[in-house]
Amino acid sequence: MLSVSLYAQDGIMNQGEMVSKxxxxxxxxxxxxxxxxxxxxxxGKSFKFIFDTGAPLAISNELQNSHQYPILHLVPLKxxxxxxDTIKIVLIDTIQxxxxxxxxxxxxxxxxxxxxxxxxxxxxxxxxxIARFLLVQFDLxxxxxxxxxxxxxxxxxxxxxxxxxxxxxxxFFKVNFNDTIIDSLHFDxxxxxxxxxxxxxxxx
Amino acid sequence: MIVTFxxxxxxxxxxxxxxxxGILGNAQEEETYLINTKFKLGNHIIENAQIxxxxxxxxxxxxxxxxxxxxxxxxxxxxxxxxxxxxxxSP
Numbered sequence: 001m002l003s004v005s006l007y008a009q010d011g012i013m014n015q016g017e018m019v020s021k022x023x024x025x026x027x028x029x030x031x032x033x034x035x036x037x038x039x040x041x042x043x044g045k046s047f048k049f050i051f052d053t054g055a056p057l058a059i060s061n062e063l064q065n066s067h068q069y070p071i072l073h074l075v076p077l078k079x080x081x082x083x084x085d086t087i088k089i090v091l092i093d094t095i096q097x098x099x100x101x102x103x104x105x106x107x108x109x110x111x112x113x114x115x116x117x118x119x120x121x122x123x124x125x126x127x128x129x130i131a132r133f134l135l136v137q138f139d140l141x142x143x144x145x146x147x148x149x150x151x152x153x154x155x156x157x158x159x160x161x162x163x164x165x166x167x168x169x170x171x172f173f174k175v176n177f178n179d180t181i182i183d184s185l186h187f188d189x190x191x192x193x194x195x196x197x198x199x200x201x202x203x204x
Numbered sequence: 205m206i207v208t209f210x211x212x213x214x215x216x217x218x219x220x221x222x223x224x225x226g227i228l229g230n231a232q233e234e235e236t237y238l239i240n241t242k243f244k245l246g247n248h249i250i251e252n253a254q255i256x257x258x259x260x261x262x263x264x265x266x267x268x269x270x271x272x273x274x275x276x277x278x279x280x281x282x283x284x285x286x287x288x289x290x291x292x293x294s295p
Binding site: 029031032033036053054078082083131132133134135136137138139140141149151154156157158159160161162163164165169171173175176177179183184185186187188189190191192193194195196197198199201202 | 232234235236237239241242243244245246247250253254255256257258259260261262263264265266267268269270273274275276277278279280281282283284285286288292294295
């Protein structure tokens with residue numbers, strides 16, 4: 001639902017760094033029907049964000065008005081349903097999630113209050129340009145999502161398969177149908193449904 | 205509201221309408237499908253999957269996490285999926 005993508009300007013969101021090292025953080029996770037909520041710290045205050053791997057880091061208009069982050073660009077943006085608008089990209093000097101500190105990360109500014117998710121009162125989105133520094137494990141059976149950069153803290157399944165990161169750090173991988181039809185898709189933790197297939201692929 | 209018809213042979217529904225909302229507003233009215241099928245993710249088969257359609261890129265969402273543990277290693281550019289014996293039903 002919240003999936004958004006920026007037109008052109010390759011790598012525009014993939015700036016900054018994770019300054020913390022050997023990090024480990026767990027987010028409680030009980031229900032796939034609800035958005036994944038995580039509070040973050042900006043300039044010493046706590047704000048309600050959701051974790052959406054189908055979107056870049058985003059902050060609300062209100063947060064931008066109060067914090068006045070420097071504007072990097074004005075760019076066209078489209079959402080998962082091809083609605084488009086022009087939005088600001090600002091530079092977040094420091095954002096902290098649990099014990100993990102990130103510096104100089106670009107964020108889009110979105111009018112959440114007048115969006116379809118206005119009733120959720122969120123201040124922003126932790127997006128894929130934050131996730132790109134991490135190993136992320138979604139484990140509903142243990143009711144947690146793990147953020148870490150330490151491979152020995154995660155129990156992997158035996159089979160590891162490649163992903164391709166696009167210019168927004170969306171993680172694309174392949175699924176197949178009857179071993180003949182292959183679809184390339186990305187995991188979107190902001191979408192409550194199971195699977196939306198590109199309509200041209202579906203028709204094929 | 206989507207008006208649909210069922211194609212019994214291929215096990216899908218076809219319709220026309222607004223299929224969802226994005227952060228910037230409602231989707232446009234468009235042709236849409238609901239397909240009942242199974243698909244393979246790595247070595248694991250997800251049975252009884254209901255797949256919708258989108259005019260943008262294909263996406264898999266949180267409901268997948270009812271079926272297993274998903275690990276995305278952005279650092280080494282790989283992922284793994286471990287299916288659990290029976291899907292978790294979210295309330």
